[in-house]
Amino acid sequence: MRNxxxxxxxxxxxxxxxxxxxxxxxxxxxxxxxxxxDHPDIETIYNRVRTDFPRMSLATVYRNVMxxxxxxxxxxxxxxxxxxxxxxxxxxxxxxxxxxxxxxIIDLETGGMAEFVKSIERDTGFAITKHxxxxxxxxxxxxxxx
Amino acid sequence: MRNxxxxxxxxxxxxxxxxxxxxxxxxxxxxxxxxxxDHPDIETIYNRVRTDFPRMSLATVYRNVMxxxxxxxxxxxxxxxxxxxxxxxxxxxxxxxxxxxxxxIIDLETGGMAEFVKSIERDTGFAITKHxxxxxxxxxxxxxxx
DNA sequence: ATACCTGCAAAGTATTTGCACGAAA
DNA sequence: TTTCGTGCAAATACTTTGCAGGTAT
Numbered sequence: 001m002r003n004x005x006x007x008x009x010x011x012x013x014x015x016x017x018x019x020x021x022x023x024x025x026x027x028x029x030x031x032x033x034x035x036x037x038d039h040p041d042i043e044t045i046y047n048r049v050r051t052d053f054p055r056m057s058l059a060t061v062y063r064n065v066m067x068x069x070x071x072x073x074x075x076x077x078x079x080x081x082x083x084x085x086x087x088x089x090x091x092x093x094x095x096x097x098x099x100x101x102x103x104x105i106i107d108l109e110t111g112g113m114a115e116f117v118k119s120i121e122r123d124t125g126f127a128i129t130k131h132x133x134x135x136x137x138x139x140x141x142x143x144x145x146x
Numbered sequence: 147m148r149n150x151x152x153x154x155x156x157x158x159x160x161x162x163x164x165x166x167x168x169x170x171x172x173x174x175x176x177x178x179x180x181x182x183x184d185h186p187d188i189e190t191i192y193n194r195v196r197t198d199f200p201r202m203s204l205a206t207v208y209r210n211v212m213x214x215x216x217x218x219x220x221x222x223x224x225x226x227x228x229x230x231x232x233x234x235x236x237x238x239x240x241x242x243x244x245x246x247x248x249x250x251i252i253d254l255e256t257g258g259m260a261e262f263v264k265s266i267e268r269d270t271g272f273a274i275t276k277h278x279x280x281x282x283x284x285x286x287x288x289x290x291x292x
Numbered sequence: 293a294t295a296c297c298t299g300c301a302a303a304g305t306a307t308t309t310g311c312a313c314g315a316a317a
Numbered sequence: 318t319t320t321c322g323t324g325c326a327a328a329t330a331c332t333t334t335g336c337a338g339g340t341a342t
Contacts, residue, residue: 021316021321042307057324062307064322080224081332082306099285106285125286139245139252140271167296167341188332203299208332210297227307228331297340304333314323 007089008034011073018071025049025056029064033074033088039096039105041085077105097126153235154180157219164217171195171202175210179220179234185242185251187229223251243272 011030015022028049032040040048046061065086068074077085077096085105097106117128157176161168174195178186186194192207211232214220223231223242231251243252263274 019317019321023316023322025323055324059308059325060323066308076226078224078226080222080228080230082226084226084306097285099288101284101288104285104287125289127284127289138247138273139243139250141250142245142247143271143273165296169297169341171298201299205300205333206298212333230331293342295340295342298338300336302333302335305331306329307331308327308329310327311325312323314321316321317319 004035004089011068011088014071014073015068020067025053025060026064026067028053028056029061030068030088033065033068033086035089036087037089037107039077039085039087041083043083045086097128099126150181150235157214157234160217160219161214166213171199171206172210172213174199174202175207176214176234179211179214179232181235182233183235183253185223185231185233187231189229191232243274245272 008031011034012022012027015026015030020026029045032045032048036045036048042058042061042065045065046056046058049056049061065074068088069076069086073088073091075087075091077087079085083103090107094107099105121128154177157180158168158173161172161176166172175191178191178194182191182194188204188207188211191211192202192204195202195207211220214234215222215232219234219237221233221237223233225231229249236253240253244250267274
């Protein structure tokens with residue numbers, strides 16, 4: 001998704017379809033998420049939103065981001081110890097390069113693997129030290145329990 | 147690494163090489179990590195170790211796991227909201243399948259991707275809904291600052 | 293002997309929740 | 318009008334830290 005406006009409208013219509021009240025706070029948070037391409041954390045979203053809504057609570061940011069996350073309109077990039085990052089302008093699963101020092105996160109396109117690492121280093125200038133590749137789903141036992 | 151005993155000795159000798167005091171607590175925790183293939187969390191390690199060391203503190207488990215993690219002898223599988231999982235019997239990076247319901251984690255071997263998802267579902271019986279693929283390292287800006 | 297490690301309890305973080313009020317539908 | 322969302326503050330969960338005493342080298 002390259003068009004933030006369109007993405008914003010899409011999120012709003014999906015919220016409406018799910019019978020969520022379109023409060024000014026929710027709208028503002030959705031807008032930030034649709035527009036941001038730097039994978040902001042909750043605190044960052046909070047700060048951005050507070051330039052327009054100085055009285056908005058941090059709890060409201062948590063709550064609304066979680067709403068959109070469970071709808072599948074926001075991707076959570078989780079980290080141990082918190083400070084999770086969120087992405088709303090693009091929700092198809094895709095790899096990320098994460099700088100361990102400045103915590104910058106950039107989107108990558110899928111491809112090989114190992115081979116992949118080399119091309120990432122070539123294309124981005126990153127020095128890759130580790131990667132993380134997890135698959136989420138239901139194991140056989142749980143699939144059989146509904 | 148298929149041999150827990152050997153892996154245990156390896157961790158101990160690396161700890162010794164780094165001038166760590168081989169306290170009974172550290173040895174016990176290293177043993178659990180070398181032997182466990184179920185990616186235990188801190189609480190689980192704590193409980194396993196406490197059958198032999200009932201007076202051991204949870205803080206000690208945290209501290210010693212972190213020591214081995216920074217040495218590169220323990221792999222941390224981090225999750226948002228805590229409850230991170232640890233793996234000491236194998237430290238080469240490799241993909242995992244994580245059950246979102248029972249939190250079971252199993253090791254996988256590397257291969258394609260997309261194609262990969264299908265073969266994982268075939269081989270394990272998992273129903274994969276998402277995957278996670280992150281690369282960690284230093285971005286160009288940070289590489290230039292040392 | 294002495295530097296490092298431990299247990300305990302307290303302090304931190306990040307996130308979630310209860311509640312009374314206020315606003316969207 | 319009625320239901321749901323908000324702000325605030327307190328609670329929770331996980332992890333880290335300060336300190337006094339103990340132990341591996």
